[in-house]
Amino acid sequence: MNIVLLGAPGAGKGTQASMIEEKFSLVHISTGDIFRANIKGGTPIGKIAKGYIDAGKLVPDEVTCKIVENRLGEEDVKGGFMLDGFPRNIFQAEQLDKFAKIDVCVNIDVDIDLLMDRICGRRVCACGESYHVSTLNGETKCKKCGGTLYRRDDDNPETVQKRLDTYFKETAPVADYYKKQGKLFTVKSGKGSPKEVFAVIAEKLKEY
Ligand code: AP5
Ligand code: MG
Secondary structure, eight states: OEEEEEEOTTSSHHHHHHHHHHHHOOEEEEHHHHHHHHHHHTOHHHHHHHHHHHTTOOOOHHHHHHHHHHHHTSGGGGGOEEEESOOOSHHHHHHHHHHOOOOEEEEEEOOHHHHHHHHHTEEEOTTSOEEEHHHHTTOOBOTTTOOBOBOOTTOSHHHHHHHHHHIIIIITHHHHHHHHTTOEEEEEOTTOOHHHHHHHHHHHHTTO
């Protein structure tokens, strides 16, 4: 089973990916995580990506598509994968169809007014886990691996607003792309907890 996870910044893509990965043994591929690892490592890709990420813009398609195509050519994804943060515009969706077969696009739909608080209150771990300060009770270590939690550089109100603008202009139309292919499954997150949202997604994924 090959999945695309779609949703606005802060919709809960990473949170759900972590739960889906555990239950369905799919390889989790987050383009955002790949870029952040490259920035940390000071690689040429990281140097290109940083300016775009800090500005809340998309990293150019030619860079992003090549990374995903190469990653999907690796052996470990043969048993199924989950793309988190890709495709992020129609061009990327069309490119993806040329090098992979997608079974379902899970679109996490969240009220916009919840997103700013969710993102600005998020704390992440290098292992990929993310938390919200409201549930951490002052804890500064990751429950999964013990790593130190930190705030992402792009999780400040000004950049978040730019990321949201980019999402509505470029990424939201991707839902329609998969709808036309009969592959769209939208889950209304509402005020549902991560576990409640996951229960709805897991029920759907059992069909594949
Ligand atoms: P990326 O890393 O993909 O960021 P994003 O899309 O902005 O999404 P986030 O990671 O911020 O949110 P999320 O949906 O994963 O939410 P999370 O689960 O953490 O991309 C970063 C940048 O990289 C982009 O801006 C772009 O520049 C570049 N990039 C990446 N992919 C690209 C591409 N394909 N093309 C070009 N450029 C690309 O949850 C958020 C918070 O909410 C957490 O605190 C969490 O605990 C909490 N939460 C989650 N679910 C719930 C719930 N149900 N109830 C209450 N709280 C919840
Ligand atoms: Mg994420």
